[in-house]
Amino acid sequence: MIRFSNVTKRFDNGTEALKDISFQVKKSEFLFLTGHSGAGKSTILSLISAHETPTEGEVRISGLRLQQLKSKDVPRLRRKLGIVFQDFRLLENRTAAENVAFALEVTGARTDTIPGKVMRVLTQVGLASKARAFPQQLSGGEQQRVAIARALVNDPPIFLADEPTGNLDERAARSVFKLLRHIHAGGTSVIMATHNLDLVRRHEYRTVELKQGELVYDSAYDSVEELDPA
Amino acid sequence: MSLVTREAMRSFRRAPLLSTLSVAAIAFSLFTIGLYGLVSINFSQALTGLEERVEVVAFLMRGTPAETVALASEDIAAFPEVLDVRYVSQDEALRRAKEELVEFREAYAELQTNPLPASFEIRLKPGYRRSEQAAAVADRLSGFPFIDDVRFGQDWVVRLDRLRNLATAVQLIIGLAFAVVAVAIIGVTIRITVFQRAEEIAIMRLVGATNGFIRGPFVLEGVMKGALGGVAALALCRIAYVLFRAGIGEQLQDLRFFDTSHMALMLLFGMLIGLLGSLLSVGRHLRRV
Ligand SMILES: Nc1ncnc2c1ncn2[C@@H]1O[C@H](COP(=O)(O)OP(=O)(O)O)[C@@H](O)[C@H]1O
Ligand SMILES: [Mg+2]
Numbered sequence: 328m329i330r331f332s333n334v335t336k337r338f339d340n341g342t343e344a345l346k347d348i349s350f351q352v353k354k355s356e357f358l359f360l361t362g363h364s365g366a367g368k369s370t371i372l373s374l375i376s377a378h379e380t381p382t383e384g385e386v387r388i389s390g391l392r393l394q395q396l397k398s399k400d401v402p403r404l405r406r407k408l409g410i411v412f413q414d415f416r417l418l419e420n421r422t423a424a425e426n427v428a429f430a431l432e433v434t435g436a437r438t439d440t441i442p443g444k445v446m447r448v449l450t451q452v453g454l455a456s457k458a459r460a461f462p463q464q465l466s467g468g469e470q471q472r473v474a475i476a477r478a479l480v481n482d483p484p485i486f487l488a489d490e491p492t493g494n495l496d497e498r499a500a501r502s503v504f505k506l507l508r509h510i511h512a513g514g515t516s517v518i519m520a521t522h523n524l525d526l527v528r529r530h531e532y533r534t535v536e537l538k539q540g541e542l543v544y545d546s547a548y549d550s551v552e553e554l555d556p557a
Numbered sequence: 558m559s560l561v562t563r564e565a566m567r568s569f570r571r572a573p574l575l576s577t578l579s580v581a582a583i584a585f586s587l588f589t590i591g592l593y594g595l596v597s598i599n600f601s602q603a604l605t606g607l608e609e610r611v612e613v614v615a616f617l618m619r620g621t622p623a624e625t626v627a628l629a630s631e632d633i634a635a636f637p638e639v640l641d642v643r644y645v646s647q648d649e650a651l652r653r654a655k656e657e658l659v660e661f662r663e664a665y666a667e668l669q670t671n672p673l674p675a676s677f678e679i680r681l682k683p684g685y686r687r688s689e690q691a692a693a694v695a696d697r698l699s700g701f702p703f704i705d706d707v708r709f710g711q712d713w714v715v716r717l718d719r720l721r722n723l724a725t726a727v728q729l730i731i732g733l734a735f736a737v738v739a740v741a742i743i744g745v746t747i748r749i750t751v752f753q754r755a756e757e758i759a760i761m762r763l764v765g766a767t768n769g770f771i772r773g774p775f776v777l778e779g780v781m782k783g784a785l786g787g788v789a790a791l792a793l794c795r796i797a798y799v800l801f802r803a804g805i806g807e808q809l810q811d812l813r814f815f816d817t818s819h820m821a822l823m824l825l826f827g828m829l830i831g832l833l834g835s836l837l838s839v840g841r842h843l844r845r846v
Contacts, residue, residue, distance in 0.1 A: 405765030
Protein backbone atom coordinates (compact mmCIF):
# COMPACT_ATOMS: atom_id res chain seq x y z
CA MET A 328 0.00 0.00 0.00
CA ILE A 329 2.85 2.36 0.87
CA ARG A 330 6.17 1.88 -0.88
CA PHE A 331 9.45 3.75 -0.41
CA SER A 332 11.94 3.09 -3.22
CA ASN A 333 15.53 4.33 -2.71
CA VAL A 334 14.34 7.49 -1.04
CA THR A 335 16.87 10.12 -0.10
CA LYS A 336 15.76 13.35 1.55
CA ARG A 337 18.09 16.30 1.75
CA PHE A 338 16.73 19.49 3.31
CA ASP A 339 17.58 22.92 1.96
CA ASN A 340 20.20 23.40 4.67
CA GLY A 341 22.03 20.31 3.44
CA THR A 342 20.91 17.91 6.19
CA GLU A 343 20.53 14.43 4.79
CA ALA A 344 17.60 13.14 6.85
CA LEU A 345 17.06 9.91 4.87
CA LYS A 346 19.60 7.95 2.87
CA ASP A 347 18.47 5.52 0.20
CA ILE A 348 15.52 4.13 2.13
CA SER A 349 13.39 1.30 0.69
CA PHE A 350 10.56 -0.53 2.40
CA GLN A 351 6.87 -1.15 2.03
CA VAL A 352 3.86 -1.27 4.28
CA LYS A 353 1.00 -3.59 3.44
CA LYS A 354 -2.65 -2.86 3.76
CA SER A 355 -3.89 -3.23 7.36
CA GLU A 356 -0.36 -3.59 8.68
CA PHE A 357 0.86 -2.16 12.00
CA LEU A 358 4.37 -0.76 11.81
CA PHE A 359 6.64 0.65 14.48
CA LEU A 360 9.17 3.15 13.23
CA THR A 361 11.96 3.39 15.77
CA GLY A 362 15.28 5.12 16.16
CA HIS A 363 16.89 7.87 18.16
CA SER A 364 15.83 11.43 17.92
CA GLY A 365 16.97 12.81 14.58
CA ALA A 366 17.06 9.40 12.94
CA GLY A 367 14.51 10.41 10.31
CA LYS A 368 11.22 9.00 11.61
CA SER A 369 9.23 12.22 11.27
CA THR A 370 10.71 12.78 7.84
CA ILE A 371 9.34 9.43 6.68
CA LEU A 372 5.88 10.35 7.93
CA SER A 373 5.96 13.79 6.30
CA LEU A 374 6.94 12.19 2.99
CA ILE A 375 3.89 9.94 3.23
CA SER A 376 1.63 12.90 4.00
CA ALA A 377 3.18 14.92 1.15
CA HIS A 378 4.34 17.66 3.49
CA GLU A 379 7.77 16.99 2.02
CA THR A 380 8.92 15.51 -1.29
CA PRO A 381 11.85 13.12 -1.69
CA THR A 382 15.10 14.47 -3.11
CA GLU A 383 15.79 11.15 -4.81
CA GLY A 384 13.76 7.99 -5.23
CA GLU A 385 10.00 7.79 -4.95
CA VAL A 386 7.17 7.28 -2.53
CA ARG A 387 4.01 5.57 -3.71
CA ILE A 388 0.67 5.09 -2.01
CA SER A 389 -1.60 2.52 -3.69
CA GLY A 390 0.61 2.85 -6.74
CA LEU A 391 0.23 6.62 -6.90
CA ARG A 392 3.55 8.40 -7.12
CA LEU A 393 3.39 11.25 -4.61
CA GLN A 394 5.81 13.51 -6.49
CA GLN A 395 3.34 13.61 -9.36
CA LEU A 396 0.55 14.80 -7.13
CA LYS A 397 -0.56 18.29 -8.09
CA SER A 398 -0.89 20.65 -5.16
CA LYS A 399 -4.64 20.65 -5.63
CA ASP A 400 -4.71 16.87 -5.21
CA VAL A 401 -2.83 16.91 -1.91
CA PRO A 402 -5.98 17.64 0.14
CA ARG A 403 -7.62 14.53 -1.28
CA LEU A 404 -4.62 12.45 -0.16
CA ARG A 405 -4.70 13.97 3.33
CA ARG A 406 -8.32 13.00 3.77
CA LYS A 407 -7.21 9.40 3.38
CA LEU A 408 -4.68 9.85 6.17
CA GLY A 409 -5.28 10.21 9.88
CA ILE A 410 -2.31 12.00 11.41
CA VAL A 411 -1.44 12.67 15.05
CA PHE A 412 1.64 14.19 16.66
CA GLN A 413 3.40 14.25 19.97
CA ASP A 414 2.12 17.77 20.66
CA PHE A 415 -1.58 17.04 19.89
CA ARG A 416 -2.10 20.20 17.79
CA LEU A 417 -5.54 21.01 19.06
CA LEU A 418 -7.03 24.48 18.77
CA GLU A 419 -7.16 25.92 22.29
CA ASN A 420 -10.18 28.09 21.69
CA ARG A 421 -12.37 25.18 20.63
CA THR A 422 -13.93 22.40 22.64
CA ALA A 423 -13.10 18.75 22.07
CA ALA A 424 -16.19 18.33 19.92
CA GLU A 425 -15.44 21.52 17.97
CA ASN A 426 -11.87 20.41 17.34
CA VAL A 427 -13.17 17.18 15.84
CA ALA A 428 -15.95 18.96 13.95
CA PHE A 429 -13.33 21.33 12.50
CA ALA A 430 -11.85 18.50 10.44
CA LEU A 431 -15.29 17.86 8.96
CA GLU A 432 -16.22 21.50 8.43
CA VAL A 433 -13.07 22.36 6.56
CA THR A 434 -13.37 19.37 4.27
CA GLY A 435 -16.85 20.41 3.29
CA ALA A 436 -18.92 17.80 5.14
CA ARG A 437 -22.68 18.32 5.17
CA THR A 438 -23.54 20.32 8.28
CA ASP A 439 -26.31 18.03 9.45
CA THR A 440 -24.03 14.98 9.42
CA ILE A 441 -21.34 16.59 11.57
CA PRO A 442 -22.68 16.22 15.15
CA GLY A 443 -23.42 12.54 14.68
CA LYS A 444 -19.99 11.77 13.28
CA VAL A 445 -18.27 13.79 16.01
CA MET A 446 -20.08 11.94 18.78
CA ARG A 447 -19.35 8.59 17.15
CA VAL A 448 -15.56 9.12 17.17
CA LEU A 449 -15.53 10.78 20.58
CA THR A 450 -17.33 7.71 21.93
CA GLN A 451 -14.84 5.52 20.13
CA VAL A 452 -11.93 7.20 21.96
CA GLY A 453 -13.84 7.17 25.24
CA LEU A 454 -14.36 10.90 25.55
CA ALA A 455 -18.06 11.38 24.85
CA SER A 456 -18.50 12.87 28.31
CA LYS A 457 -15.78 15.47 27.68
CA ALA A 458 -17.13 16.71 24.37
CA ARG A 459 -17.59 20.25 25.66
CA ALA A 460 -14.28 20.53 27.50
CA PHE A 461 -11.56 22.79 26.16
CA PRO A 462 -8.05 21.35 25.66
CA GLN A 463 -6.69 23.05 28.81
CA GLN A 464 -9.34 21.28 30.84
CA LEU A 465 -8.16 17.87 29.59
CA SER A 466 -5.19 15.73 30.58
CA GLY A 467 -2.46 15.04 28.04
CA GLY A 468 -3.82 11.59 27.35
CA GLU A 469 -7.29 12.96 26.81
CA GLN A 470 -5.99 15.65 24.49
CA GLN A 471 -4.18 13.04 22.43
CA ARG A 472 -7.39 11.02 22.24
CA VAL A 473 -9.24 14.09 20.97
CA ALA A 474 -6.53 14.44 18.33
CA ILE A 475 -6.99 10.78 17.44
CA ALA A 476 -10.74 11.30 17.20
CA ARG A 477 -10.15 14.20 14.83
CA ALA A 478 -7.80 12.09 12.73
CA LEU A 479 -10.34 9.27 12.60
CA VAL A 480 -13.43 11.25 11.76
CA ASN A 481 -12.94 11.00 8.00
CA ASP A 482 -12.45 7.19 8.22
CA PRO A 483 -8.90 7.15 6.86
CA PRO A 484 -7.44 3.84 5.60
CA ILE A 485 -3.96 4.91 6.80
CA PHE A 486 -3.14 6.24 10.24
CA LEU A 487 0.17 8.01 10.95
CA ALA A 488 1.22 8.65 14.55
CA ASP A 489 4.41 10.59 15.24
CA GLU A 490 5.50 9.81 18.81
CA PRO A 491 1.88 9.91 19.97
CA THR A 492 2.86 8.87 23.50
CA GLY A 493 5.98 11.04 23.72
CA ASN A 494 4.38 13.61 26.00
CA LEU A 495 2.35 11.19 28.11
CA ASP A 496 2.84 9.36 31.36
CA GLU A 497 2.85 5.61 31.27
CA ARG A 498 -0.84 5.08 32.00
CA ALA A 499 -1.96 7.59 29.38
CA ALA A 500 0.55 6.19 26.92
CA ARG A 501 -0.89 2.74 27.35
CA SER A 502 -4.46 3.88 26.80
CA VAL A 503 -3.48 5.83 23.68
CA PHE A 504 -1.59 2.85 22.35
CA LYS A 505 -4.54 0.60 23.05
CA LEU A 506 -6.62 2.92 20.97
CA LEU A 507 -4.18 2.67 18.06
CA ARG A 508 -4.39 -1.12 18.28
CA HIS A 509 -8.17 -0.88 18.11
CA ILE A 510 -7.90 1.31 15.05
CA HIS A 511 -5.56 -1.26 13.50
CA ALA A 512 -7.94 -4.07 14.43
CA GLY A 513 -10.60 -2.26 12.43
CA GLY A 514 -8.51 -2.78 9.25
CA THR A 515 -6.59 0.49 9.16
CA SER A 516 -2.86 0.54 8.36
CA VAL A 517 -1.04 2.20 11.27
CA ILE A 518 2.48 3.58 11.22
CA MET A 519 3.68 4.70 14.59
CA ALA A 520 6.97 6.48 15.08
CA THR A 521 8.20 6.04 18.62
CA HIS A 522 11.25 5.66 20.78
CA ASN A 523 9.27 4.02 23.55
CA LEU A 524 11.18 0.74 23.27
CA ASP A 525 9.22 -0.74 26.13
CA LEU A 526 6.08 -0.56 24.07
CA VAL A 527 7.82 -1.88 20.98
CA ARG A 528 9.27 -4.88 22.77
CA ARG A 529 5.99 -5.84 24.40
CA HIS A 530 4.12 -6.17 21.11
CA GLU A 531 4.67 -8.40 18.16
CA TYR A 532 4.34 -5.76 15.49
CA ARG A 533 6.66 -5.24 12.61
CA THR A 534 9.46 -2.84 13.51
CA VAL A 535 11.61 -0.74 11.23
CA GLU A 536 14.59 0.97 12.80
CA LEU A 537 16.39 4.01 11.49
CA LYS A 538 19.81 5.28 12.43
CA GLN A 539 21.01 8.64 11.14
CA GLY A 540 18.78 8.39 8.13
CA GLU A 541 19.58 4.81 7.26
CA LEU A 542 17.32 1.82 7.60
CA VAL A 543 19.26 -0.52 9.89
CA TYR A 544 16.66 -3.09 10.86
CA ASP A 545 13.35 -4.43 9.61
CA SER A 546 11.77 -7.20 11.67
CA ALA A 547 10.03 -8.47 8.55
CA TYR A 548 13.43 -9.53 7.22
CA ASP A 549 15.43 -10.03 10.39
CA SER A 550 18.61 -8.90 8.66
CA VAL A 551 19.47 -5.93 6.49
CA GLU A 552 21.18 -8.18 3.92
CA GLU A 553 17.88 -9.86 3.06
CA LEU A 554 16.36 -6.43 2.65
CA ASP A 555 18.72 -5.54 -0.15
CA PRO A 556 18.88 -8.48 -2.53
CA ALA A 557 20.10 -6.39 -5.44
CA MET B 558 -23.39 31.39 9.86
CA SER B 559 -20.98 29.35 7.78
CA LEU B 560 -17.42 28.67 8.86
CA VAL B 561 -16.09 30.88 6.10
CA THR B 562 -18.15 33.88 7.19
CA ARG B 563 -17.28 33.28 10.83
CA GLU B 564 -13.57 33.19 10.03
CA ALA B 565 -13.82 36.32 7.93
CA MET B 566 -15.56 38.17 10.78
CA ARG B 567 -12.96 36.96 13.25
CA SER B 568 -10.13 38.74 11.50
CA PHE B 569 -11.70 42.11 12.33
CA ARG B 570 -11.33 41.27 15.99
CA ARG B 571 -7.82 39.92 15.50
CA ALA B 572 -6.38 42.99 13.78
CA PRO B 573 -8.82 45.83 14.51
CA LEU B 574 -6.41 48.66 13.75
CA LEU B 575 -5.30 47.30 10.39
CA SER B 576 -8.82 46.28 9.51
CA THR B 577 -10.00 49.81 10.23
CA LEU B 578 -7.11 51.20 8.21
CA SER B 579 -7.90 49.09 5.19
CA VAL B 580 -11.57 50.01 5.33
CA ALA B 581 -10.58 53.68 5.69
CA ALA B 582 -8.21 53.47 2.72
CA ILE B 583 -10.94 51.96 0.56
CA ALA B 584 -13.38 54.57 1.86
CA PHE B 585 -11.08 57.47 0.97
CA SER B 586 -10.33 56.03 -2.40
CA LEU B 587 -14.03 55.77 -3.17
CA PHE B 588 -14.79 59.10 -1.51
CA THR B 589 -12.40 60.86 -3.86
CA ILE B 590 -13.88 59.13 -6.85
CA GLY B 591 -17.35 59.73 -5.43
CA LEU B 592 -16.81 63.46 -5.04
CA TYR B 593 -15.76 63.59 -8.65
CA GLY B 594 -18.89 61.65 -9.49
CA LEU B 595 -21.12 64.08 -7.63
CA VAL B 596 -19.56 67.12 -9.25
CA SER B 597 -19.74 65.46 -12.61
CA ILE B 598 -23.39 64.41 -12.31
CA ASN B 599 -24.47 67.87 -11.28
CA PHE B 600 -22.23 69.52 -13.79
CA SER B 601 -23.57 67.58 -16.70
CA GLN B 602 -27.08 68.29 -15.52
CA ALA B 603 -26.28 71.98 -15.39
CA LEU B 604 -24.69 71.73 -18.83
CA THR B 605 -27.82 70.14 -20.22
CA GLY B 606 -29.75 73.11 -18.88
CA LEU B 607 -27.28 75.47 -20.46
CA GLU B 608 -27.29 73.66 -23.74
CA GLU B 609 -31.02 74.32 -24.04
CA ARG B 610 -30.17 77.96 -24.02
CA VAL B 611 -27.68 77.65 -26.83
CA GLU B 612 -28.85 80.05 -29.44
CA VAL B 613 -27.67 81.37 -32.73
CA VAL B 614 -28.22 85.09 -33.03
CA ALA B 615 -28.13 86.66 -36.48
CA PHE B 616 -27.94 90.46 -36.63
CA LEU B 617 -29.66 92.15 -39.55
CA MET B 618 -28.37 94.99 -41.70
CA ARG B 619 -29.97 98.31 -40.97
CA GLY B 620 -32.97 99.03 -43.12
CA THR B 621 -33.75 95.48 -44.13
CA PRO B 622 -37.34 95.60 -45.45
CA ALA B 623 -40.11 93.94 -43.44
CA GLU B 624 -41.05 91.57 -46.31
CA THR B 625 -37.49 90.29 -46.55
CA VAL B 626 -37.52 89.72 -42.78
CA ALA B 627 -40.76 87.75 -42.98
CA LEU B 628 -39.54 85.56 -45.87
CA ALA B 629 -36.15 84.95 -44.29
CA SER B 630 -37.79 84.02 -41.01
CA GLU B 631 -39.76 81.31 -42.79
CA ASP B 632 -36.65 80.09 -44.64
CA ILE B 633 -34.64 79.81 -41.46
CA ALA B 634 -37.44 78.07 -39.59
CA ALA B 635 -37.32 75.43 -42.33
CA PHE B 636 -33.64 74.51 -41.54
CA PRO B 637 -33.59 70.95 -40.19
CA GLU B 638 -31.65 72.02 -37.08
CA VAL B 639 -33.91 74.87 -36.14
CA LEU B 640 -36.52 74.63 -33.41
CA ASP B 641 -37.90 78.16 -33.72
CA VAL B 642 -37.02 81.63 -34.90
CA ARG B 643 -37.85 84.83 -33.12
CA TYR B 644 -37.52 88.22 -34.74
CA VAL B 645 -36.30 90.93 -32.37
CA SER B 646 -36.89 94.37 -33.76
CA GLN B 647 -34.64 97.35 -33.04
CA ASP B 648 -37.23 98.75 -30.61
CA GLU B 649 -37.53 95.51 -28.72
CA ALA B 650 -33.76 95.20 -28.51
CA LEU B 651 -33.55 98.64 -26.95
CA ARG B 652 -36.36 97.95 -24.50
CA ARG B 653 -34.62 94.75 -23.40
CA ALA B 654 -31.31 96.50 -23.06
CA LYS B 655 -32.90 99.06 -20.79
CA GLU B 656 -34.43 96.35 -18.64
CA GLU B 657 -31.37 94.20 -18.40
CA LEU B 658 -28.69 96.83 -18.16
CA VAL B 659 -30.10 99.08 -15.49
CA GLU B 660 -26.85 100.98 -15.13
CA PHE B 661 -27.06 102.17 -18.72
CA ARG B 662 -30.73 103.13 -18.61
CA GLU B 663 -29.99 106.83 -18.54
CA ALA B 664 -27.40 106.61 -21.23
CA TYR B 665 -29.92 104.90 -23.48
CA ALA B 666 -32.59 107.50 -22.61
CA GLU B 667 -30.51 110.27 -24.08
CA LEU B 668 -29.95 108.55 -27.39
CA GLN B 669 -31.33 110.20 -30.52
CA THR B 670 -31.15 107.12 -32.68
CA ASN B 671 -31.40 103.46 -31.71
CA PRO B 672 -27.85 101.94 -31.98
CA LEU B 673 -28.99 98.38 -31.61
CA PRO B 674 -29.58 96.21 -34.67
CA ALA B 675 -32.60 94.00 -35.19
CA SER B 676 -31.92 90.28 -35.00
CA PHE B 677 -33.18 86.74 -35.39
CA GLU B 678 -32.90 84.61 -32.26
CA ILE B 679 -32.76 81.03 -33.42
CA ARG B 680 -33.14 78.10 -31.01
CA LEU B 681 -31.82 74.73 -32.14
CA LYS B 682 -33.55 71.39 -31.83
CA PRO B 683 -32.24 68.99 -29.16
CA GLY B 684 -29.44 66.96 -30.68
CA TYR B 685 -28.30 69.90 -32.82
CA ARG B 686 -26.90 71.92 -29.99
CA ARG B 687 -23.24 71.10 -30.13
CA SER B 688 -20.84 73.81 -31.19
CA GLU B 689 -20.01 72.32 -34.63
CA GLN B 690 -23.69 72.11 -35.48
CA ALA B 691 -24.37 75.62 -34.32
CA ALA B 692 -21.38 76.73 -36.39
CA ALA B 693 -22.85 75.09 -39.50
CA VAL B 694 -26.12 76.92 -39.04
CA ALA B 695 -24.25 80.16 -38.45
CA ASP B 696 -22.32 79.58 -41.67
CA ARG B 697 -25.45 79.19 -43.70
CA LEU B 698 -26.97 82.31 -42.17
CA SER B 699 -23.93 84.36 -43.08
CA GLY B 700 -24.78 83.57 -46.70
CA PHE B 701 -27.89 85.81 -46.57
CA PRO B 702 -26.93 89.23 -47.94
CA PHE B 703 -28.95 91.14 -45.34
CA ILE B 704 -27.29 89.36 -42.38
CA ASP B 705 -24.57 91.48 -40.88
CA ASP B 706 -23.11 89.22 -38.21
CA VAL B 707 -23.82 85.84 -36.60
CA ARG B 708 -22.95 84.77 -33.06
CA PHE B 709 -23.30 81.60 -31.13
CA GLY B 710 -21.93 81.56 -27.62
CA GLN B 711 -20.47 78.13 -27.17
CA ASP B 712 -16.79 78.77 -26.72
CA TRP B 713 -17.20 78.77 -22.98
CA VAL B 714 -19.02 75.43 -23.08
CA VAL B 715 -16.06 73.90 -24.85
CA ARG B 716 -13.71 75.44 -22.33
CA LEU B 717 -15.78 74.15 -19.44
CA ASP B 718 -15.70 70.72 -20.98
CA ARG B 719 -11.93 70.84 -21.12
CA LEU B 720 -11.77 71.96 -17.50
CA ARG B 721 -14.02 69.12 -16.53
CA ASN B 722 -11.78 66.60 -18.27
CA LEU B 723 -8.78 67.93 -16.40
CA ALA B 724 -10.63 67.69 -13.07
CA THR B 725 -11.63 64.14 -13.96
CA ALA B 726 -8.05 63.13 -14.60
CA VAL B 727 -6.81 64.65 -11.34
CA GLN B 728 -9.56 63.07 -9.27
CA LEU B 729 -9.18 59.69 -10.90
CA ILE B 730 -5.44 59.71 -10.25
CA ILE B 731 -5.99 60.57 -6.59
CA GLY B 732 -8.73 57.94 -6.36
CA LEU B 733 -6.51 55.31 -7.94
CA ALA B 734 -3.62 56.22 -5.64
CA PHE B 735 -5.90 55.62 -2.67
CA ALA B 736 -7.05 52.37 -4.23
CA VAL B 737 -3.46 51.16 -4.55
CA VAL B 738 -2.81 52.12 -0.93
CA ALA B 739 -5.95 50.23 0.06
CA VAL B 740 -4.83 47.13 -1.82
CA ALA B 741 -1.44 47.30 -0.07
CA ILE B 742 -2.94 47.72 3.40
CA ILE B 743 -5.28 44.80 2.79
CA GLY B 744 -2.22 42.79 1.84
CA VAL B 745 -0.49 43.62 5.12
CA THR B 746 -3.63 42.82 7.11
CA ILE B 747 -3.89 39.47 5.43
CA ARG B 748 -0.28 38.66 6.11
CA ILE B 749 -0.82 39.38 9.80
CA THR B 750 -4.02 37.35 9.92
CA VAL B 751 -2.32 34.46 8.16
CA PHE B 752 0.46 34.43 10.76
CA GLN B 753 -2.00 34.75 13.60
CA ARG B 754 -3.94 31.83 12.19
CA ALA B 755 -0.91 29.79 11.19
CA GLU B 756 -1.77 27.01 13.61
CA GLU B 757 -5.32 26.75 12.41
CA ILE B 758 -4.27 26.84 8.78
CA ALA B 759 -1.71 24.11 9.41
CA ILE B 760 -4.44 21.92 10.90
CA MET B 761 -6.73 22.68 7.99
CA ARG B 762 -3.96 21.51 5.67
CA LEU B 763 -3.36 18.46 7.83
CA VAL B 764 -6.94 17.24 7.68
CA GLY B 765 -7.22 17.92 3.96
CA ALA B 766 -8.93 21.28 3.50
CA THR B 767 -8.55 22.49 -0.07
CA ASN B 768 -6.55 25.62 -0.84
CA GLY B 769 -9.71 27.25 -2.08
CA PHE B 770 -11.40 26.55 1.21
CA ILE B 771 -8.46 27.92 3.19
CA ARG B 772 -8.39 31.02 1.02
CA GLY B 773 -12.15 31.55 1.26
CA PRO B 774 -12.32 33.48 4.53
CA PHE B 775 -9.47 35.78 3.47
CA VAL B 776 -11.08 36.60 0.18
CA LEU B 777 -14.45 37.12 1.82
CA GLU B 778 -12.78 39.33 4.40
CA GLY B 779 -11.34 41.50 1.64
CA VAL B 780 -14.69 41.76 -0.10
CA MET B 781 -16.44 42.60 3.17
CA LYS B 782 -13.91 45.32 3.92
CA GLY B 783 -14.43 46.65 0.43
CA ALA B 784 -18.17 46.77 0.92
CA LEU B 785 -17.73 48.50 4.29
CA GLY B 786 -15.36 50.99 2.70
CA GLY B 787 -17.96 51.61 0.00
CA VAL B 788 -20.67 52.29 2.57
CA ALA B 789 -18.35 54.64 4.47
CA ALA B 790 -17.48 56.44 1.24
CA LEU B 791 -21.16 56.90 0.41
CA ALA B 792 -21.77 58.28 3.89
CA LEU B 793 -18.86 60.72 3.45
CA CYS B 794 -20.19 61.78 0.05
CA ARG B 795 -23.61 62.34 1.56
CA ILE B 796 -22.13 64.46 4.36
CA ALA B 797 -20.12 66.49 1.87
CA TYR B 798 -23.22 66.95 -0.26
CA VAL B 799 -25.42 68.07 2.62
CA LEU B 800 -22.76 70.46 3.93
CA PHE B 801 -22.22 71.92 0.47
CA ARG B 802 -25.94 72.45 -0.01
CA ALA B 803 -26.27 74.10 3.37
CA GLY B 804 -23.26 76.28 2.58
CA ILE B 805 -24.48 77.63 -0.75
CA GLY B 806 -27.98 78.33 0.52
CA GLU B 807 -31.06 78.39 -1.67
CA GLN B 808 -29.60 79.22 -5.07
CA LEU B 809 -28.82 75.74 -6.31
CA GLN B 810 -31.58 73.63 -4.89
CA ASP B 811 -31.77 71.39 -7.94
CA LEU B 812 -28.50 69.66 -6.93
CA ARG B 813 -28.68 65.88 -7.12
CA PHE B 814 -27.18 63.07 -5.08
CA PHE B 815 -26.31 59.61 -6.49
CA ASP B 816 -29.14 57.41 -7.63
CA THR B 817 -29.35 53.74 -6.67
CA SER B 818 -27.32 52.46 -9.59
CA HIS B 819 -24.49 54.88 -8.85
CA MET B 820 -24.42 53.75 -5.24
CA ALA B 821 -24.45 50.09 -6.24
CA LEU B 822 -21.56 50.78 -8.59
CA MET B 823 -19.58 52.39 -5.79
CA LEU B 824 -20.16 49.42 -3.46
CA LEU B 825 -19.17 47.07 -6.24
CA PHE B 826 -16.00 49.00 -6.89
CA GLY B 827 -15.15 48.86 -3.18
CA MET B 828 -15.66 45.11 -3.18
CA LEU B 829 -13.47 44.85 -6.24
CA ILE B 830 -10.62 46.70 -4.48
CA GLY B 831 -11.04 44.38 -1.48
CA LEU B 832 -11.09 41.30 -3.66
CA LEU B 833 -8.00 42.41 -5.53
CA GLY B 834 -6.15 43.19 -2.29
CA SER B 835 -6.89 39.80 -0.80
CA LEU B 836 -6.33 37.76 -3.96
CA LEU B 837 -2.98 39.42 -4.57
CA SER B 838 -1.59 38.59 -1.14
CA VAL B 839 -3.44 35.55 0.14
CA GLY B 840 -1.79 32.99 -2.11
CA ARG B 841 1.67 34.32 -1.45
CA HIS B 842 1.35 34.31 2.34
CA LEU B 843 -0.60 31.09 2.70
CA ARG B 844 2.13 29.14 0.99
CA ARG B 845 4.47 30.02 3.84
CA VAL B 846 2.54 28.48 6.69
N1 LIG C 1 12.60 21.06 7.83
C1 LIG C 1 13.85 20.64 8.09
N2 LIG C 1 14.90 21.36 7.65
C2 LIG C 1 16.16 20.94 7.92
N3 LIG C 1 16.48 19.85 8.58
C3 LIG C 1 15.47 19.09 9.05
C4 LIG C 1 14.11 19.45 8.83
N4 LIG C 1 13.33 18.51 9.40
C5 LIG C 1 14.17 17.60 9.95
N5 LIG C 1 15.43 17.95 9.74
C6 LIG C 1 16.63 17.17 10.15
O1 LIG C 1 16.52 15.89 9.60
C7 LIG C 1 16.96 14.92 10.50
C8 LIG C 1 15.84 13.92 10.78
O2 LIG C 1 14.81 14.57 11.47
P1 LIG C 1 13.46 13.87 11.91
O3 LIG C 1 12.92 13.13 10.74
O4 LIG C 1 12.61 14.89 12.54
O5 LIG C 1 13.96 12.84 13.01
P2 LIG C 1 13.11 12.05 14.11
O6 LIG C 1 11.69 12.29 13.85
O7 LIG C 1 13.52 10.63 13.93
O8 LIG C 1 13.55 12.60 15.42
C9 LIG C 1 17.41 15.66 11.75
O9 LIG C 1 18.81 15.85 11.67
C10 LIG C 1 16.69 16.98 11.64
O10 LIG C 1 17.45 17.97 12.28
MG1 LIG D 1 10.34 13.26 15.11
